[in-house]
Amino acid sequence: MNELLEVDGLVVDYGRARALDGADLRVAAGRTVGVVGESGSGKSTLGAAIGRLLPRQARVEAGEVRVGGERMLDLRPAELRRLRRGRLGFVFQDPIASLDPTMRVGRQLRLVLGRRGDVAAHLARVGLDAARVASAYPHQLSGGMAQRVAIALAMAASPELLVADEPTASLDAQVREKVLDVVFALAAEAGTSIVWLSHDLPAVARRCDRVAVMYGGRVVESGPAAAVLGAPAHPYTAALAGSAPAAAAPGVRLRPVPGRPPVLTGPSPGCAFEPRCPFAEERCAVERPAPVRVGEQDALCHRAADLVGELEVVA
Numbered sequence: 001m002n003e004l005l006e007v008d009g010l011v012v013d014y015g016r017a018r019a020l021d022g023a024d025l026r027v028a029a030g031r032t033v034g035v036v037g038e039s040g041s042g043k044s045t046l047g048a049a050i051g052r053l054l055p056r057q058a059r060v061e062a063g064e065v066r067v068g069g070e071r072m073l074d075l076r077p078a079e080l081r082r083l084r085r086g087r088l089g090f091v092f093q094d095p096i097a098s099l100d101p102t103m104r105v106g107r108q109l110r111l112v113l114g115r116r117g118d119v120a121a122h123l124a125r126v127g128l129d130a131a132r133v134a135s136a137y138p139h140q141l142s143g144g145m146a147q148r149v150a151i152a153l154a155m156a157a158s159p160e161l162l163v164a165d166e167p168t169a170s171l172d173a174q175v176r177e178k179v180l181d182v183v184f185a186l187a188a189e190a191g192t193s194i195v196w197l198s199h200d201l202p203a204v205a206r207r208c209d210r211v212a213v214m215y216g217g218r219v220v221e222s223g224p225a226a227a228v229l230g231a232p233a234h235p236y237t238a239a240l241a242g243s244a245p246a247a248a249a250p251g252v253r254l255r256p257v258p259g260r261p262p263v264l265t266g267p268s269p270g271c272a273f274e275p276r277c278p279f280a281e282e283r284c285a286v287e288r289p290a291p292v293r294v295g296e297q298d299a300l301c302h303r304a305a306d307l308v309g310e311l312e313v314v315a
């Protein structure tokens with residue numbers, strides 16, 4: 001498979017707090033991947049690290065990020081800008097904050113598209129009327145409209161990879177689905193891969209080809225969405241899928257699994273889920289699990305092979 005994004009063993013600390021503890025992720029060209037996990041599992045850090053957009057206090061301690069084979073962490077600033085502009089797009093949680101407050105929307109798009117770009121056409125692609133929106137400043141737009149503008153900007157150069165960090169978290173439920181429709185339709189048209197960081201497991205299941213489940217700063221299970229969510233290979237995925245409010249309103253934050261998520265200040269000595277895991281054995285507390293292939297999934301669990309058929313999703 002032609003991998004567009006490869007994240008290997010990524011470790012990121014914020015001072016003493018460890019946000020990523022050896023995260024691995026693969027995204028093939030044109031694929032849509034939902035990255036799910038509880039608050040604090042490291043999703044935003046992973047998304048920011050992909051574009052080398054981590055805040056100043058973050059330190060990459062180990063690991064590697066490659067986009068189209070280019071080693072992101074080694075690029076010089078000019079190369080990094082070129083790669084971000086040409087191959088990557090980002091959409092964040094707060095659309096208004098991601099736009100320039102001092103510049104009219106049309107002008108922001110013009111800067112990205114260049115003189116010959118068709119501002120009105122790019123606004124129309126995200127369902128906005130240029131006559132109404134191009135001359136507005138970001139604060140004059142609703143959240144949904146501002147996010148559409150942010151999507152138009154992120155997708156203007158038809159990037160190979162779009163990283164969307166909870167792009168609909170601040171939007172009303174009715175607007176949310178429409179905004180996601182726009183993101184996925186534009187990406188499908190342009191052949192753009194999506195990494196969508198989300199709390200919303202049912203929504204990810206509906207829209208993504210693949211799912212990566214994060215826990216304690218690692219991707220503990222990944223594989224085709226239907227397999228991961230229908231027949232989980234990791235006990236944490238089973239707990240998370242069981243706790244997903246599938247019947248509740250879309251976008252509702254996941255109900256936490258009993259117990260508390262870990263707060264790491266260094267490498268987890270074993271499996272970070274061990275204290276909450278109903279299947280844990282002695283070695284789980286002291287040996288870091290390596291990936292195990294189970295069916296179509298990769299799971300970081302010592303017991304993944306013996307648990308086949310045991311893990312039920314309690315919906």
Ligand SMILES: Nc1ncnc2c1ncn2[C@@H]1O[C@H](COP(=O)(O)OP(=O)(O)OP(=O)(O)O)[C@@H](O)[C@H]1O
Pocket residue numbers: 014017018019037038039040041042043044045046055057263
């Ligand atoms: N700027 C920061 N300074 C210090 N610690 C941080 C910072 N950003 C994140 N962290 C810590 O790193 C860990 C991972 O956070 P991150 O935001 O990546 O997780 P997340 O899964 O995206 O959470 P959420 O879903 O709440 O956004 C958490 O323990 C968090 O407290």
